[in-house]
Amino acid sequence: MLSYAVFSGITLGGMYALVAMGLTLQYGVSRIMNLAYGELVVVASFAAFVLMTSAGINPVIGLLILIPASFALNWAIYRILLKPLVARAKNRGMLEVDSILATFGLLFIVQGVLLVWFGGNYYSYDFMNSAVNVFGAAIAANRLVALGFAVVIGLGFYLILTRTRIGTALRAVAVDPQSARLVAIDVNFAACFAFALGGAMAAIGGVLVSMFLTFSTSMGVVFTMKALIVVIMGGVGNILGALVAGLILGIAEALVATYIDPGLTIAVTYVIFLLVLLIKPSGLFGRATS
Amino acid sequence: MNIVTFKSDFIKPVILGAIIFAALAFLPSLVDSYYMSLAISITSFAILATAWAMFSGPTRYISLATVVFFGIGAYTVAVLGEILPFPVVLICAALAGTVLALLVGFSTLRLAGVYFVIFTFGLTELVRQVVSWYEVNVTRELGRYIFLDITQDDIYWQLLTLLAVLLLTGFILGRSRLGFALRIIGEDETVAKHCGINVTRVKVALFVLSAVFMTLTGAIMAPRWTYIDPVIAFNPMLSFQVVIMALLGGPRRLLGPILGVIPLTLLFEVLTANFPNHFSIMLGVTFMVIVYLLPGGVIGLYEKYGGPNKPSHPNGPPTTKEKTA
Numbered sequence: 323m324l325s326y327a328v329f330s331g332i333t334l335g336g337m338y339a340l341v342a343m344g345l346t347l348q349y350g351v352s353r354i355m356n357l358a359y360g361e362l363v364v365v366a367s368f369a370a371f372v373l374m375t376s377a378g379i380n381p382v383i384g385l386l387i388l389i390p391a392s393f394a395l396n397w398a399i400y401r402i403l404l405k406p407l408v409a410r411a412k413n414r415g416m417l418e419v420d421s422i423l424a425t426f427g428l429l430f431i432v433q434g435v436l437l438v439w440f441g442g443n444y445y446s447y448d449f450m451n452s453a454v455n456v457f458g459a460a461i462a463a464n465r466l467v468a469l470g471f472a473v474v475i476g477l478g479f480y481l482i483l484t485r486t487r488i489g490t491a492l493r494a495v496a497v498d499p500q501s502a503r504l505v506a507i508d509v510n511f512a513a514c515f516a517f518a519l520g521g522a523m524a525a526i527g528g529v530l531v532s533m534f535l536t537f538s539t540s541m542g543v544v545f546t547m548k549a550l551i552v553v554i555m556g557g558v559g560n561i562l563g564a565l566v567a568g569l570i571l572g573i574a575e576a577l578v579a580t581y582i583d584p585g586l587t588i589a590v591t592y593v594i595f596l597l598v599l600l601i602k603p604s605g606l607f608g609r610a611t612s
Numbered sequence: 613m614n615i616v617t618f619k620s621d622f623i624k625p626v627i628l629g630a631i632i633f634a635a636l637a638f639l640p641s642l643v644d645s646y647y648m649s650l651a652i653s654i655t656s657f658a659i660l661a662t663a664w665a666m667f668s669g670p671t672r673y674i675s676l677a678t679v680v681f682f683g684i685g686a687y688t689v690a691v692l693g694e695i696l697p698f699p700v701v702l703i704c705a706a707l708a709g710t711v712l713a714l715l716v717g718f719s720t721l722r723l724a725g726v727y728f729v730i731f732t733f734g735l736t737e738l739v740r741q742v743v744s745w746y747e748v749n750v751t752r753e754l755g756r757y758i759f760l761d762i763t764q765d766d767i768y769w770q771l772l773t774l775l776a777v778l779l780l781t782g783f784i785l786g787r788s789r790l791g792f793a794l795r796i797i798g799e800d801e802t803v804a805k806h807c808g809i810n811v812t813r814v815k816v817a818l819f820v821l822s823a824v825f826m827t828l829t830g831a832i833m834a835p836r837w838t839y840i841d842p843v844i845a846f847n848p849m850l851s852f853q854v855v856i857m858a859l860l861g862g863p864r865r866l867l868g869p870i871l872g873v874i875p876l877t878l879l880f881e882v883l884t885a886n887f888p889n890h891f892s893i894m895l896g897v898t899f900m901v902i903v904y905l906l907p908g909g910v911i912g913l914y915e916k917y918g919g920p921n922k923p924s925h926p927n928g929p930p931t932t933k934e935k936t937a
Contacts, residue, residue, distance in 0.1 A: 355726060355729070357733060403900075406904065410907075415672070415725070418725070418726055419672055419674060419725075420903065420907075422674055422726075422729055423674070423855075423859070423899075423903045424900065424903050424904070426676070426852070426855070426899070427896045427897075427899035427900040427903060428896065428900070429896070430849075430852060430892050430893070430895055430896035430899065431892070431893050431896030431897060431900070432896075433892055433896075434890060434891070434892030434893030434894075434895070434896060435893060437889070437892060438889055438890060438893070543733075543734070543737060543848070544734075544737060546733070547730075547733060547734035547737060550730045550733070550734075551730070551734075554727070554730065583745065583749070585741060585744065585745040585748070585749075586741070586742075586745055587741075588734070588737055588738050588741045589738060589741060589742055589745075591734075591738075592734065592738045595731070595734075596719055599719050599720060599723065599727060599731070600719060603723050603727065
């Protein structure tokens with residue numbers, strides 16, 4: 323029971339971490355507080371569902387289609403919807419308010435579209451649903467696959483950010499957009515690229531989650547919420563922080579769901595969030611500035 | 613402490629407002645029940661949007677949790693309505709709202725605004741889950757019935773009174789030290805701190821005040837439903853609607869939000885009647901249009917073009933930040 327709870331916590335936490343890495347990129351580099359982020363996760367889940375059930379394309383292949391599609395979609399969202407706000411904002415605070423409002427509207431549009439197409443029911447599909455024995459616990463193979471992908475993609479993402487030129491540029495913009503400009507970094511491009519990359523991460527999270535969890539059109543808000551909490555807990559813009567925080571959240575949730583009540587997972591999330599806010603609002607690995 | 617600076621322009625708007633509200637009180641004898649229910653919607657949204665703007669307008673802390681307080685008010689009535697007399701129930705509701713607002717306020721308002729937004733964003737989900745959990749595990753019934761001897765007209769009058777009190781509060785606030793402190797915080801928090809303002813305490817005080825009005829609205833509206841469950845009482849759409857209304861009207865002025873409430877309540881009425889399945893999409897689109905095309909709200913538009921060039925605050929000319937906001 324315990325090893326099962328811990329394992330499902332790690333899988334879940336891995337997903338949270340992956341999704342939160344994308345959000346920390348969007349918020350840290352592009353300075354967009356994207357409240358519609360979770361909707362993009364759910365859209366990807368439904369896209370994987372449609373690919374699997376109507377075209378017979380399994381979600382692993384589906385990823386190859388959905389990652390670039392989501393990258394392009396988020397690129398377009400940034401260019402069309404958010405660029406005008408960036409241009410209009412006088413300071414970071416105003417951009418924050420504007421982007422919160424705009425993406426809040428986007429949230430309801432995306433949710434509305436999904437509701438019209440799919441209704442309010444829970445969905446799932448069959449993919450590698452056989453049990454595998456891991457440390458004495460029977461784990462569905464799809465969870466293992468999802469976790470494997472999360473690890474590989476998360477690691478790849480980390481390496482891109484720390485070892486490549488463009489990754490370094492993104493991190494520089496996250497630290498200080500003004501100074502980044504001085505060393506010939508195209509800040510506008512970096513912001514747009516980071517937003518699109520973050521969106522692609524959301525899509526990966528959505529596809530992986532859909533492999534082993536049921537999902538519904540109204541789940542987006544919860545994903546956004548958890549991703550935001552993970553981002554804050556790990557420290558805004560901190561990739562490793564997001565990883566650790568995501569795992570903590572996932573394991574805490576799985577333990578509570580197994581031993582206390584599955585109906586209280588959001589309460590756990592909030593308790594953790596409150597503790598972070600009260601004790602260390604700059605995050606586990608954040609610097610002391612806010 | 614000298615809370616209110618009496619000026620010659622203080623008495624006139626109050627008397628004018630009193631006359632308008634006295635006239636509105638006769639509405640039930642003039643129109644049929646359909647228009648009464650519309651009037652109730654408009655009045656309740658007017659309270660919610662004005663209360664929202666009272667805190668979020670000057671501070672720019674966007675609260676996405678209006679429905680949490682509203683739902684808590686409704687639930688207080690559902691739980692206590694048949695045990696206690698209604699005025700006492702209202703007091704209990706206000707207390708419940710105060711406690712929650714204090715909790716949220718003190719844990720988030722010391723920090724940057726974004727923490728507050730995130731906290732309120734998920735708060736609805738949290739409260740709904742906790743209430744559902746409690747109902748399922750402790751009372752073993754998900755829904756509750758509210759049978760109170762309160763007519764539609766009573767609800768309307770109660771709401772009207774609450775709106776009058778809210779507007780008067782807002783009016784006095786705009787001329788008080790507290791309101792002034794709040795505006796300084798909205799302009800520049802660092803400056804406010806250097807002026808000796810206890811920034812957190814002012815923000816929490818205002819947040820609590822605004823939350824109490826939201827809670828009372830929920831409590832007054834509860835008898836209208838006869839049946840509530842967590843999904844009905846904590847519908848996030850309500851928070852969303854309130855934000856749109858306040859933004860359309862212009863959250864930086866006392867009467868601004870009401871200007872947004874009237875057209876949008878009518879629009880929602882048309883949308884729910886004609887496009888029940890596309891309601892959310894239409895709402896999202898309306899919202900985007902307002903955010904992109906009317907950043908200052910209707911009032912901002914009026915101030916920008918044509919209107920008499922009044923200072924937007926009685927205490928001084930608008931700053932550059934305000935004009936662009």
